[in-house]
Amino acid sequence: DAGVIQSPRHEVTEMGQEVTLRCKPISGHDYLFWYRQTMMRGLELLIYFNNNVPIDDSGMPEDRFSAKMPNASFSTLKIQPSEPRDSAVYFCASRDGTGVTYEQYFGPGTRLTVT
Amino acid sequence: AQSVTQPDIHITVSEGASLELRCNYSYGATPYLFWYVQSPGQGLQLLLKYFSGDTLVQGIKGFEAEFKRSQSSFNLRKPSVHWSDAAEYFCAVGAPSGSSNTGKLIFGQGTTLQVKP
Numbered sequence: 001d002a003g004v005i006q007s008p009r010h011e012v013t014e015m016g017q018e019v020t021l022r023c024k025p026i027s028g029h030d031y032l033f034w035y036r037q038t039m040m041r042g043l044e045l046l047i048y049f050n051n052n053v054p055i056d057d058s059g060m061p062e063d064r065f066s067a068k069m070p071n072a073s074f075s076t077l078k079i080q081p082s083e084p085r086d087s088a089v090y091f092c093a094s095r096d097g098t099g100v101t102y103e104q105y106f107g108p109g110t111r112l113t114v115t
Numbered sequence: 116a117q118s119v120t121q122p123d124i125h126i127t128v129s130e131g132a133s134l135e136l137r138c139n140y141s142y143g144a145t146p147y148l149f150w151y152v153q154s155p156g157q158g159l160q161l162l163l164k165y166f167s168g169d170t171l172v173q174g175i176k177g178f179e180a181e182f183k184r185s186q187s188s189f190n191l192r193k194p195s196v197h198w199s200d201a202a203e204y205f206c207a208v209g210a211p212s213g214s215s216n217t218g219k220l221i222f223g224q225g226t227t228l229q230v231k232p
Binding site for chain 1: 147149151156157158159160161164166205209218219220222223224225
């Protein structure tokens with residue numbers, strides 16, 4: 001299996017621009033998670049989906065952030081408009097909810113820089 | 116509320132020396148426990164996990180961890196550290212099924228391991 005795939009790996013954009021991060025979970029996994037990692041706040045859960053339905057978006061910082069999962073193999077995290085404080089590494093993770101194991105499998109991340 | 120504390124932000128050990136990274140959790144019942152490792156520029160990789168049974172669990176890369184209920188701890192150990200072990204290590208807690216937090220993992224702040232030659 002190719003693992004969790006994220007694109008792009010690096011994104012540099014100017015303040016005010018729209019940014020879209022993409023994630024392809026591991027095939028067969030029914031949970032998908034979006035995290036943000038910064039030096040100041042560590043690893044934060046932004047939102048997670050189960051069977052393409054958002055379950056908990058309490059970690060989404062504000063209305064500028066939105067996430068969708070139109071099908072089982074694709075999810076996006078959008079920031080509009082972007083701000084310098086959004087600069088971080090964004091991780092996508094997935095897991096198989098049908099088994100007894102709870103481990104999540106992480107993608108390589110997208111490093112976002114907003115200037 | 117669930118929480119995870121990794122008391123050591125940064126640890127330096129010599130290559131070949133033993134290692135112990137501390138993790139304490141707060142949860143009303145026995146949670147599911149995990150250790151992940153993150154190499155520079157990479158995502159998080161699962162090292163090992165505990166759900167039930169034997170309190171000493173073995174993981175990849177020669178790591179092991181021991182669950183101690185009385186101390187609410189899940190410390191990570193390795194008898195002999197290699198230079199390639201230099202990375203950031205995260206402890207995480209997951210709620211068992213039936214909990215309102217089912218599906219989520221709560222991560223500690225991480226411990227950065229530096230290995231001296």
